[in-house]
Amino acid sequence: LFTSREQITGFTTMNIDTLSEEEAIALFKMHCTGKDIDDTELKSLLQDIGYHTLMTEILAKVYATHTGLKSIADFAGKIQARAIDDEALQRMVRTAHSKKEEALYKYLLRVFDFDALPTEALHLLKQIAVLPAEPIHIELILAVTDKEVERYRPILEDLAKKGWVSLRNNDAVQMHRLIQMLMLKMLQPTYQDCATLHDTIGKLLSSDEAKAKPLQTQWLIKYGISLTQYINYQNQLIEKAYLQNQIGFLYEINGDYTQALSLFEQSIQIREKILGNED
Numbered sequence: 001l002f003t004s005r006e007q008i009t010g011f012t013t014m015n016i017d018t019l020s021e022e023e024a025i026a027l028f029k030m031h032c033t034g035k036d037i038d039d040t041e042l043k044s045l046l047q048d049i050g051y052h053t054l055m056t057e058i059l060a061k062v063y064a065t066h067t068g069l070k071s072i073a074d075f076a077g078k079i080q081a082r083a084i085d086d087e088a089l090q091r092m093v094r095t096a097h098s099k100k101e102e103a104l105y106k107y108l109l110r111v112f113d114f115d116a117l118p119t120e121a122l123h124l125l126k127q128i129a130v131l132p133a134e135p136i137h138i139e140l141i142l143a144v145t146d147k148e149v150e151r152y153r154p155i156l157e158d159l160a161k162k163g164w165v166s167l168r169n170n171d172a173v174q175m176h177r178l179i180q181m182l183m184l185k186m187l188q189p190t191y192q193d194c195a196t197l198h199d200t201i202g203k204l205l206s207s208d209e210a211k212a213k214p215l216q217t218q219w220l221i222k223y224g225i226s227l228t229q230y231i232n233y234q235n236q237l238i239e240k241a242y243l244q245n246q247i248g249f250l251y252e253i254n255g256d257y258t259q260a261l262s263l264f265e266q267s268i269q270i271r272e273k274i275l276g277n278e279d
Contacts, residue, residue: 018050018051018052018053019051019052019053019056020051021043021046021047021051023051024046024051024056025039025042025043025046027053027056027057027060028042028046028056028057028059028060029060030060031057031060031061031064032060032061032063032064033064034064035063035064036070036071037072038071038072038073041071041072041073041076042072044076045059045072045075045076048076054176054178054179055108057163058108058111058163059075059111059163060163061161061162061163062075062111062162062163063075064161065161065162079110079111108178108179108182112164112182114186114187118155120151120152120155121155121158121159122187123193124141124152124155124156124159125159125164125165125175125183125187126183126187126189126193126194127141127144127189127194127197128141128165128173128175128180128183129175129180129183129184129187129189129230130184130189130194130197130226130227130230130231131197131223131226131227132222132223132226133174133175133176133177133180134174135168135172135173135174136172136173136174137171137172138153138156138167138170138171138172138173139171140197140200141156141173142156143196143200144194144196144197144200156173160173164179165179184230188232189230189231189232190231190232190233190234191231191232191233191234191236191239191240192234192236193231194227194231195239197227198227198231198239198243201220201223201224201227201243202224202242202243202246204217204220205217205220205221205224205243205246205247205249205250206246206249210250211249211250211253214250214253214254215254217250220250221247221250221251224243224246224247225247227243228240228243228244228247237270237273237274238270238271238274238275240270241266241267241268241270241271241274242267244263244264244266244267244270245263245264245267247263248260248261248262248263248264248267251263
């Protein structure tokens with residue numbers, strides 16, 4: 001079974017639509033217990049987001065965990081009051097996503113209150129955002145929190161309750177790609193923000209185990225490429241060149257010389273620019 005936004009020949013296609021109104025209401029209530037919910041007000045709110053599954057879950061979690069919200073109507077009013085029209089973000093989304101998804105970004109911008117998050121939560125979100133939008137082992141994320149695992153785990157669990165991320169079997173964390181793009185736009189993670197994660201992946205890429213078993217460490221290549229794409233290296237481009245070099249070595253070992261050559265050339269260009277041609 002494959003899921004894709006593209007039309008793939010040779011397969012029987014089953015189009016998956018958005019939720020029905022009844023299903024959206026049931027999903028909202030599943031993630032939001034212990035609060036009064038007016039069905040008429042809820043129907044209006046869900047209609048505004050086109051019964052989108054992710055947004056329904058996020059709105060339910062935000063409403064459930066926000067002590068200052070007394071009704072769905074109050075919640076909808078606060079969302080509209082925080083309306084943000086980020087045209088730069090909309091242009092970025094337009095290049096890769098449907099018009100329905102473009103509209104969801106404006107809702108995400110209104111619902112997520114970055115200013116209310118503690119520094120530790122923002123730190124964790126930056127680490128997750130620069131990795132692929134797939135389940136990431138929690139130990140890797142918590143390994144970059146300066147060994148304060150016990151202090152950061154409850155923060156990660158709180159982010160999951162509020163809908164920023166989701167936890168898988170209590171040992172992996174995942175950020176939806178829509179939320180990931182929003183995090184990258186709003187938080188703009190730098191090398192300084194993600195230095196420990198960057199260096200950890202770099203060491204794993206250059207380890208003897210990765211070189212001896214390259215086919216078993218393909219996830220490292222994916223993680224490394226994700227870091228080079230999503231981290232803003234600012235004045236630390238030499239660190240990006242280092243990571244590209246390490247990824248290139250694994251591609252070379254795997255016999256993918258075209259990818260290896262491309263990364264080696266990019267790394268050389270950065271090094272020459274920073275260190276000079278005589279280095």
